[in-house]
Amino acid sequence: xxxxxxxxxxxxxxxxxxxxxxxxxxxxxxxxxxxxxxxxxxxxxxxxxxxxxxxxxxxxxxxxxxxxxxxxxxxxxxxxxxxxxxxxxxxxxxxxxxxxxxxxxxxxxxxxxxxxxxxxxxxxxxxxxxxxxxxxxxxxxxxxxxxxxxxxxxxxxxxxxxxxxxxxxxxxxxxxxxxxxxxxxxxxxxxxxxxxxxxxxxxxxxxxxxxxxxxxxxxxxxxxxxxxxxxxxxxxxxxxxxxxxxxxxxxx
Amino acid sequence: xxxxxxxxxxxxxxxxxxxxxxxxxxxxxxxxxxxxxxxxxxxxxxxxxxxxxxxxxxxxxxxxxxxxxxxxxxxxxxxxxxxxxxxxxxxxxxxxxxxxxxxxxxxxxxxxxxxxxxxxxxxxxxxxxxxxxxxxxxxxxxxxxxxxxxxxxxxxxxxxxxxxxxxxxxxxxxxxxxxxxxxxxxxxxxxxxxxx
Numbered sequence: 001x002x003x004x005x006x007x008x009x010x011x012x013x014x015x016x017x018x019x020x021x022x023x024x025x026x027x028x029x030x031x032x033x034x035x036x037x038x039x040x041x042x043x044x045x046x047x048x049x050x051x052x053x054x055x056x057x058x059x060x061x062x063x064x065x066x067x068x069x070x071x072x073x074x075x076x077x078x079x080x081x082x083x084x085x086x087x088x089x090x091x092x093x094x095x096x097x098x099x100x101x102x103x104x105x106x107x108x109x110x111x112x113x114x115x116x117x118x119x120x121x122x123x124x125x126x127x128x129x130x131x132x133x134x135x136x137x138x139x140x141x142x143x144x145x146x147x148x149x150x151x152x153x154x155x156x157x158x159x160x161x162x163x164x165x166x167x168x169x170x171x172x173x174x175x176x177x178x179x180x181x182x183x184x185x186x187x188x189x190x191x192x193x194x195x196x197x198x199x200x201x202x203x204x205x206x207x208x209x210x211x212x213x214x215x216x217x218x219x220x221x222x223x224x225x226x227x228x229x230x231x232x233x234x235x236x237x238x239x240x241x242x243x244x245x246x247x248x249x250x251x252x
Numbered sequence: 253x254x255x256x257x258x259x260x261x262x263x264x265x266x267x268x269x270x271x272x273x274x275x276x277x278x279x280x281x282x283x284x285x286x287x288x289x290x291x292x293x294x295x296x297x298x299x300x301x302x303x304x305x306x307x308x309x310x311x312x313x314x315x316x317x318x319x320x321x322x323x324x325x326x327x328x329x330x331x332x333x334x335x336x337x338x339x340x341x342x343x344x345x346x347x348x349x350x351x352x353x354x355x356x357x358x359x360x361x362x363x364x365x366x367x368x369x370x371x372x373x374x375x376x377x378x379x380x381x382x383x384x385x386x387x388x389x390x391x392x393x394x395x396x397x398x399x400x401x402x403x404x405x406x407x408x409x410x411x412x413x414x415x416x417x418x419x420x421x422x423x424x425x426x427x428x429x430x431x432x433x434x435x436x437x438x439x440x441x442x443x444x445x446x447x448x
Contacts (some may be wrong), residue, residue, distance in 0.1 A: 197363050
């Protein structure tokens with residue numbers, strides 16, 4: 001059976017992790033490579049690095065980070081943030097990234113999805129969608145959920161799929177940061193509507209939330225940041241609980 | 253020492269990084285004369301099988317590869333190239349295995365690409381899987397699969413249908429999953445290949 005994936009997400013700025021990390025036995029809590037290695041040893045199935053560097057040097061920093069991760073980590077990982085064109089993606093692929101995640105750039109220029117899928121294969125292209133409800137409708141938002149667009153989220157997700165997205169990373173901005181659970185209702189709707197894998201994001205606060213999202217929406221993967229970084233949820237414990245709930249997981 | 257066949261299909265950074273972590277020596281093969289420098293070979297590959305086959309043909313190395321007598325390991329699309337045909341791009345491939353590469357039918361319960369960690373079950377004993385428990389998880393990401401064949405399938409995985417997770421014929425081996433991304437057991441498999 002294909003396992004459900006557990007994915008810690010690391011925010012990186014200028015090559016360092018920025019969200020607070022409260023982790024046992026880390027020499028340097030800001031070192032994304034050491035943190036990533038730690039997660040891979042705990043049994044994380046995949047990692048996402050979100051680069052929030054704002055400087056012009058960002059591309060070089062990202063490539064260096066990707067290389068450092070690929071050298072030391074033996075599980076797949078995705079890089080997101082600041083990928084606007086084919087050359088950005090090409091540099092990351094050659095540095096060892098398994099997938100890239102595009103968000104605003106795809107909304108502004110949907111053909112970027114087609115171009116990336118054609119150049120590197122659909123398996124390389126994750127389209128990240130930040131959604132927030134406005135008057136009962138799920139609307140795509142940009143800039144971390146601050147700027148609404150004209151697009152309805154499900155319509156945009158279906159368009160992304162038809163253009164060549166290999167996976168959807170769906171973050172509910174209404175749930176993100178609340179620790180009150182994933183948006184299982186909308187995730188279920190999206191998961192049923194597409195034929196590509198869906199990663200749930202936003203709202204994880206405890207182990208039961210992961211059980212709920214897999215049981216209620218049947219998504220392929222669940223992503224979280226702070227609950228892992230602060231050690232509130234340990235991945236081996238999480239996987240044990242998922243397993244006792246008959247959810248297929250990979251144990252290490 | 254492993255020779256990695258360079259033909260421009262996909263990045264090999266993660267593969268060489270894994271070999272370096274394992275202390276397995278490797279080098280690159282760009283031309284026919286390079287083959288004699290190595291005692292085993294890896295054919296990497298991601299992306300489109302038809303396009304990958306075209307690139308491989310452009311290197312002029314196809315006749316040499318077909319005649320190799322030392323161990324060869326194809327990874328992902330590199331494995332699919334060893335088969336006779338792929339539905340991807342309706343392409344004829346190397347034909348070292350008289351079996352086909354087909355597209356997953358897909359459904360809401362079986363999304364395509366088949367992405368993630370799935371279990372691999374032995375169909376035959378092989379040194380390639382030494383010290384790897386039966387049913388271990390490996391990392392897959394692919395939309396096309398190699399049909400199950402009792403004769404050549406070393407191990408199988410089920411997704412939509414049962415397919416070949418790995419194949420073997422004489423000195424030729426192929427794995428559909430990515431050993432360089434499959435945690436400790438993936439590294440064990442690469443180490444095993446370096447000693448076959």
